[in-house]
Amino acid sequence: MMERLKKYEFLYFALRNTKLRVGLLIIFFFVLLAIVGPLITKYDPFAYVNPLGPQPPSAKYWFGTTFFGQDVFTQFVLGLRATFLVAVVGGGLGTFIGLLIGFVAGYRGGIIDEILNMFTNIVLVIPTLAVLLIVAAYLEVRSVFIECIFIGLTAWPWVARAVRAQTFSLRTREFVDLARMSGMNPLKIIFTEIAPNMMSYLVLTFILQFGGAILIAATLDFIGLGPTNAISLGVMMQYAVMWGALLLGMWWWFIPPGLGITAIVGALYVMNVGLDEVFNPKLREM
Amino acid sequence: MRRYIGRKILIYGLTFFLAVSIDWLIPRFMPGDPIANMLARASVNSTAAQVMHEYYTHVFGLDLPIWQQYLNFWNSLFHGDLGRSVYMFPTPVVDVLSRAVPYDMFLLLPSILLSWYAGNHFGAFAARSKWLDNTVSPIGYILTATPYMWLGIVLAWFFGIVLDQFPIAGAYSFSLRPNLSWPFILDVLHHWFLPFASLFLVGFGGWAIGMRNMIIYELEADYSRYLEALGAPKNLIRKYAFQNGILPQITGLALQLGVIVAGALVTEVVFSYPGIGYLLLAAIQNQDYFLIQGCFLFIIIGVLLANFIIDIAYVIVDPRTRRGMTGESA
Amino acid sequence: MSLQVEDLKIYYQTLRGDVKALDGVTFSIRDGEIMGLAGESGCGKTTLGYGLIHLTPPKKYMGGCVRLDGEELPIWDNDRMNPFRYKRVSIIPQYAMSAMNPTRKIGKMASELLSAKGVVFETILPELLRRLDLVDLSSDVLNMYPIELSGGMKQRMVMVLSTLLNPSLLVADEITSALDVSTQQAVAEMLVEFRDRDFVKSMVVVTHDISILYQIADSILVMYAGKLAEKASTGTIINSPRHPYTKLLISSLPKVGVRYAEQKLKGIPGNPPMLLNPPVGCRFRDRCPFAFKKCIEEPPFIEVEPGHFVACWKELD
Numbered sequence: 062m063m064e065r066l067k068k069y070e071f072l073y074f075a076l077r078n079t080k081l082r083v084g085l086l087i088i089f090f091f092v093l094l095a096i097v098g099p100l101i102t103k104y105d106p107f108a109y110v111n112p113l114g115p116q117p118p119s120a121k122y123w124f125g126t127t128f129f130g131q132d133v134f135t136q137f138v139l140g141l142r143a144t145f146l147v148a149v150v151g152g153g154l155g156t157f158i159g160l161l162i163g164f165v166a167g168y169r170g171g172i173i174d175e176i177l178n179m180f181t182n183i184v185l186v187i188p189t190l191a192v193l194l195i196v197a198a199y200l201e202v203r204s205v206f207i208e209c210i211f212i213g214l215t216a217w218p219w220v221a222r223a224v225r226a227q228t229f230s231l232r233t234r235e236f237v238d239l240a241r242m243s244g245m246n247p248l249k250i251i252f253t254e255i256a257p258n259m260m261s262y263l264v265l266t267f268i269l270q271f272g273g274a275i276l277i278a279a280t281l282d283f284i285g286l287g288p289t290n291a292i293s294l295g296v297m298m299q300y301a302v303m304w305g306a307l308l309l310g311m312w313w314w315f316i317p318p319g320l321g322i323t324a325i326v327g328a329l330y331v332m333n334v335g336l337d338e339v340f341n342p343k344l345r346e347m
Numbered sequence: 348m349r350r351y352i353g354r355k356i357l358i359y360g361l362t363f364f365l366a367v368s369i370d371w372l373i374p375r376f377m378p379g380d381p382i383a384n385m386l387a388r389a390s391v392n393s394t395a396a397q398v399m400h401e402y403y404t405h406v407f408g409l410d411l412p413i414w415q416q417y418l419n420f421w422n423s424l425f426h427g428d429l430g431r432s433v434y435m436f437p438t439p440v441v442d443v444l445s446r447a448v449p450y451d452m453f454l455l456l457p458s459i460l461l462s463w464y465a466g467n468h469f470g471a472f473a474a475r476s477k478w479l480d481n482t483v484s485p486i487g488y489i490l491t492a493t494p495y496m497w498l499g500i501v502l503a504w505f506f507g508i509v510l511d512q513f514p515i516a517g518a519y520s521f522s523l524r525p526n527l528s529w530p531f532i533l534d535v536l537h538h539w540f541l542p543f544a545s546l547f548l549v550g551f552g553g554w555a556i557g558m559r560n561m562i563i564y565e566l567e568a569d570y571s572r573y574l575e576a577l578g579a580p581k582n583l584i585r586k587y588a589f590q591n592g593i594l595p596q597i598t599g600l601a602l603q604l605g606v607i608v609a610g611a612l613v614t615e616v617v618f619s620y621p622g623i624g625y626l627l628l629a630a631i632q633n634q635d636y637f638l639i640q641g642c643f644l645f646i647i648i649g650v651l652l653a654n655f656i657i658d659i660a661y662v663i664v665d666p667r668t669r670r671g672m673t674g675e676s677a
Numbered sequence: 678m679s680l681q682v683e684d685l686k687i688y689y690q691t692l693r694g695d696v697k698a699l700d701g702v703t704f705s706i707r708d709g710e711i712m713g714l715a716g717e718s719g720c721g722k723t724t725l726g727y728g729l730i731h732l733t734p735p736k737k738y739m740g741g742c743v744r745l746d747g748e749e750l751p752i753w754d755n756d757r758m759n760p761f762r763y764k765r766v767s768i769i770p771q772y773a774m775s776a777m778n779p780t781r782k783i784g785k786m787a788s789e790l791l792s793a794k795g796v797v798f799e800t801i802l803p804e805l806l807r808r809l810d811l812v813d814l815s816s817d818v819l820n821m822y823p824i825e826l827s828g829g830m831k832q833r834m835v836m837v838l839s840t841l842l843n844p845s846l847l848v849a850d851e852i853t854s855a856l857d858v859s860t861q862q863a864v865a866e867m868l869v870e871f872r873d874r875d876f877v878k879s880m881v882v883v884t885h886d887i888s889i890l891y892q893i894a895d896s897i898l899v900m901y902a903g904k905l906a907e908k909a910s911t912g913t914i915i916n917s918p919r920h921p922y923t924k925l926l927i928s929s930l931p932k933v934g935v936r937y938a939e940q941k942l943k944g945i946p947g948n949p950p951m952l953l954n955p956p957v958g959c960r961f962r963d964r965c966p967f968a969f970k971k972c973i974e975e976p977p978f979i980e981v982e983p984g985h986f987v988a989c990w991k992e993l994d
Binding site for chain 1: 360485492498500545605617628640646647650
């Protein structure tokens with residue numbers, strides 16, 4: 062099979078790259094867990110199922126129970142779902158906005174670029190958490206969806222910056238000039254000429270956004286500004302610390318959520334590097 | 348170069364203006380009556396509520412036209428009057444904040460500077476050989492993927508509870524009063540160490556990975572190849588790669604400030620360390636409107652100032668900016 | 678000095694196998710000779726040029742011997758080559774425009790490089806200034822950053838830098854490709870000047886532009902698909918080439934004064950073979966108008982007249 066694959070050089074390298082493989086494997090594992098987990102657990106995440114209160118992992122409660130006797134495993138797998146949802150929607154929104162702004166700024170140049178660039182820089186400098194804190198503090202009820210919007214609206218500058226730089230350098234290439242001279246409308250040029258050449262870069266950017274969104278969401282949740290009636294990995298950690306899991310040594314309550322996040326985000330980063338090696342032959346280990 | 352600095356000042360000025368305006372705007376455009384909300388959530392009894400409502404309406408100047416409220420806000424800002432904290436009534440917000448700032452500086456400055464310095468050197472070191480890279484980089488990835496608060500939690504639990512080597516709450520023991528004696532200083536350091544370590548480690552991972560990538564990129568540049576072809580010793584090439592690779596890391600530091608501030612915030616929460624982050628959380632939980640605003644303002648000013656300092660540092664370090672050619676687009 | 682290359686083989690390691698970029702070349706250069714190395718893209722000339730001084734992965738040394746002034750050059754060993762580099766063999770790279778560290782003043786970079794090679798900068802500074810003057814660069818450039826110089830100025834700076842330690846052999850890789858015609862002439866003449874003033878003993882000038890070689894080279898070595906096609910003095914190559922490839926190459930050059938409305942510019946139809954699995958026998962076979970059945974065997978590179986080498990069966994009859 063490898064012989065046939067050699068024709069598709071990209072795929073071949075992709076599958077051979079250890080970092081990519083390991084990263085993908087870990088992500089798949091957690092995605093699977095997020096999908097299957099809630100189906101195989103018989104508890105409700107907030108239900109006080111263990112009359113004995115907090116207990117370490119056992120055959121009955123695979124990840125143990127919380128201070129209130131809630132099943133940690135159930136919370137964990139449902140939290141995973143929320144985490145992935147936020148990552149995809151929040152990260153996706155951020156990428157989308159960033160793409161739009163970056164493309165337009167890079168392609169048009171001139172005064173539009175200057176304005177957009179200044180705008181991007183301003184949003185970049187403002188510590189997003191501080192803004193989110195203020196806004197979220199005034200909203201009484203928050204859903205996972207709102208959190209996604211928050212994240213998307215504050216994470217886009219990174220993407221915009223990167224996309225703008227790439228568009229800039231691609232814009233002056235011959236094939237774009239050709240398209241422009243043949244009268245193609247600018248939006249079409251962006252999508253059919255520039256974007257495909259940036260595809261690899263875009264994929265890498267999206268992965269980073271994905272990871273970043275997870276971390277931001279976890280931070281927001283931890284401070285108590287996450288969804289008001291849902292469970293997520295960050296919320297788990299918040300409750301754990303709030304209810305003395307640290308002092309009472311209930312490691313099974315706070316270790317899994319943080320470990321999950323670290324594993325997923327770490328896998329994403331490693332995947333990113335692997336993908337970069339696949340796209341950029343110079344980095345490949347021969 | 349003047350253009351570069353001028354541009355930066357413009358951006359920071361605009362940002363400050365925007366941020367402060369947002370700070371002012373938000374409560375006014377949230378649904379409902381902010382004061383009534385505030386009082387309702389603070390569950391004050393009805394007679395007191397009535398008085399407080401009038402007081403606050405007057406204090407907010409909500410009985411004045413909007414534009415005048417806005418101007419008043421800026422006015423009091425420049426007089427250093429950020430109102431009075433509800434949570435710590437009647438202490439002025441500025442006083443509450445200034446008590447917290449030293450702790451933040453104590454935590455943030457060493458961890459940022461040390462993690463940046465150590466991380467960059469470590470990353471450069473890792474880029475020396477494929478073997479080193481493959482054994483050392485994963486550590487960097489894991490560290491930078493770790494959420495700040497989780498590392499704080501784990502360190503607190505492991506070193507504080509399990510090994511019982513470090514305290515995990517407060518800036519100093521509750522039994523001690525602040526003074527300049529050795530026992531107190533040691534105690535402060537003892538309390539400081541875990542939160543510092545937590546911030547340091549995550550940052551370290553990030554910088555190490557970043558620098559490693561920059562070095563690899565520089566080592567493949569034409570000037571590196573030329574030096575190699577002329578038989579220059581490896582350490583000269585590495586020195587150049589390092590000096591060139593560190594430039595984007597400087598601007599990277601400015602960009603990361605928002606993330607670092609967020610990280611410090613949650614770390615303070617985990618360790619009950621009385622910095623601005625911890626204060627902000629308490630303010631939110633107590634619906635202390637003024638204190639929230641004050642914290643935000645402080646954070647924003649701090650970040651802008653830090654950005655500015657870093658930009659100056661960049662100009663000093665990258666000789667091209669002084670010649671009027673920006674190495675980094677403004 | 679003299680350079681002797683015997684049966685040098687350098688391959689490129691790729692996923693699909695070894696690309697036989699340089700497949701057994703043998704030639705020599707006399708003391709003071711400027712030899713042009715010409716051929717199409719992909720013929721192996723850059724591989725040869727770089728191979729003599731800086732052989733790095735994915736290029737792999739497969740065999741052969743290189744002798745400089747009778748001493749063998751350990752081109753396969755990166756560390757052992759270092760003492761030779763810059764002092765005995767030097768190179769003006771194709772990327773001369775970006776060959777200098779962008780964040781270092783040129784003078785500082787030069788002094789750091791020379792010190793690292795064991796040369797005291799102060800002692801060599803007067804000579805450096807003299808040479809800068811020779812190539813028409815003011816001594817102020819030492820105080821400037823590369824970005825402040827024009828392309829041509831950077832080129833000349835690199836030329837001076839690369840030859841400062843008077844190497845026996847200089848490899849000049851496509852140094853005129855990025856320049857306009859008049860600058861090309863100036864740069865080419867500077868190369869000759871360097872040789873005449875004994876800054877450099879011998880040169881290998883790698884280029885696809887034969888007209889430059891016509892101006893400055895003593896002899897020309899024509900390569901095709903990783904093998905040598907012909908080597909002779911410049912006059913001979915231009916006026917009486919014997920290898921069919923060389924003939925087609927020369928005839929495809931535009932000639933001054935000839936109007937091309939009357940005579941079509943002739944190119945050479947076809948493409949060079951892929952070097953992953955090169956064809957058996959003479960590699961020019963498929964495009965050669967004179968190919969016949971003996972060409973299925975690889976022709977040897979033979980001296981048919983004093984100083985004139987050809988690899989072609991037809992010429993050996």
